[in-house]
Amino acid sequence: MELTTVWFALITLLWAGYFLLEGFDFGVGVLLPVLGRDNRERRLIINTIGPVWDGNEVWLVVAGGATFAAFPEWYATLFSGFFLPLLFILIALIIRGVSFEYRGKRDDERWRRRWDWCIFGGSLVPAVLWGVAFGNIVRGVPLDAGHEYIGGFFNLLNPYALLGGLTTLVLFALHGAVFIALKTDGEMRERAGKLAATLSVPAIVIAAGFLLWTGVAHFDAIGVIIFVVAALALIGAAAATRLRREGWAFLATALTLVLAVAGLFVTLFPNVMPALDPANSLTVDNASSTPYTLKVMTWVAVAFTPLVVAYQGWTYWVFRKRLTIDRIPA
Template sequence: METIWFVAIVVLWVGYFVLEGFDFGVGMLLPVLARNGVERRVMINTIGPVWDGNEVWLITAGGATFAAFPEWYASLFSALYLPFFLILVALILRGVAFEYRGTRESARWRANWDRAIVFGSFVPALLWGVGFANILRGLELDASHEYVGGFWDLLNPYALLGGLVTLTLFAAHGAIFLALKTRGDIRARARRLGVRVGMVAAVLAVCFLAWTQFMGGTPLTVLVSALAALAFVAALGLLFSGREGWAFGLSAGAVGLAVISLFAVLYPDVLPSTIDPAYSLTVENAAASAKTLTIMTWVAVIFLPVVLLYQSWTYWVFRRRIGVQDIPT
């Protein structure tokens, strides 16, 4: 049961990074791609119906970790308290910005909330990479699984590279999504920018994945990482040729495969200790009781299909492209 729930949590993080990843990308690119207020509204409207639903994956992943692996949850949030707090503040500010930017007919009012959207997208996109890189690298956990390191220990070269990877990867993922969901000048600009940013993201991601495999990879994780890299490069090629649908599918696949490869490197640990491997948290010593995991499994079996069907329906309803001609003035 412990391994089943580890895999379930991996699936939740895959869903979150694939779906919320392009949300972050769109938010970060708001001042780069939009030339005026109408184009900014077009960009925001591409994710308007889905951004809050995408965050459900994060809430579910956090809740599942708390219930299935309470020791992992406690040690992780204790060690990464400040980065996670900054992510939470950024997500709250971003959500408020989406809701409030259109409540006044004031250019200054909307510009300020647009800055909040950019900030609320940039900070999580960067810090998620920093946080997960530290999990993979390991933290200074003592025998009681308490973090005894300092804040600056989290800003090591490997973690900073991880932050740059998620930042650029989400920006490229968002540009591909915009190219898929818009038409006209925004679509053309998004396509060009997606290829350029994607090339930077590809180089950084290959370096990060190679570093990760060197730390503890297996032939299987090397294969999955290679497939992720190939999928992303293929996505950029298809984006350049104007086949945005296939490009977005491969970009999403690349993000998902990359997340899977990282968790596969981590397993059977969930939080390694850099002080002594014996102090590491694993799927066994961090797990809840068998009864708890059994109850959670039945709940997931009943309600997960409902959530997936609803979210799929939402994407289907709002599937068409939009442009400046669709925005009332």
């Protein structure tokens, strides 16, 4: 197997890991004003992701860095053509991170509520725009012969990409509701479980529509098989939420997100940035770094990736216990 294919697969894995881990962070943030009736309940919800949210964002940094090093042409075209959406995502992530730290700096309810809404907005914007971005990557964008993006911002807001944004939003919200039910106990666990069961219905409908559109418009046999398994996993998540089996529900929503990302990348391959004119598309071959660069990066990845994964797994193990409202002081 060529190193360009290996690194395409590794970048797929990094994005799948990011959607899996940061996905429930976004879902928790979006559901904060829905499930949190007062300050103690909102603190309980935030505490479910408190020890892990910043570590989950590392997957985005690594995915961006890997893309820059392995496929610099892809990185340049993506970050120049999608400048505004990615800027909005970056600003939202900054606001969200600041909000987690600042909401408790003053003993004032209005102060905390403002930062809670910032957490909501800082989670909602990336949850939608990541779907829009990946929808456009799979669909194809206007590129010239020099692989420069020649469209405008509103070219990115096409029906297929907007459906992709709605899909990631509902999937992340469902993933977040299941995670809250998994990490809490008592009344919050019950409410989050009921909300997850409710969200599973629109999630199935919207995700099925997006995956069906993708399979028909950009047919790839292996990609379609992966999408079918992802759909079955989502149906399994819906059943598990109704049975109040939070562990199985979380495993199913996690599998849904990982398989959905994998299916999109399989459908994309060997392109990394398809153009509306196929002659101008970026592929794993014409967008990649030199073979020597890829070889050095491969050895670095082999050495350090297991350490990073092991450390993050240890973090989740340490903070594995359920949280209860009685442990949140008034």
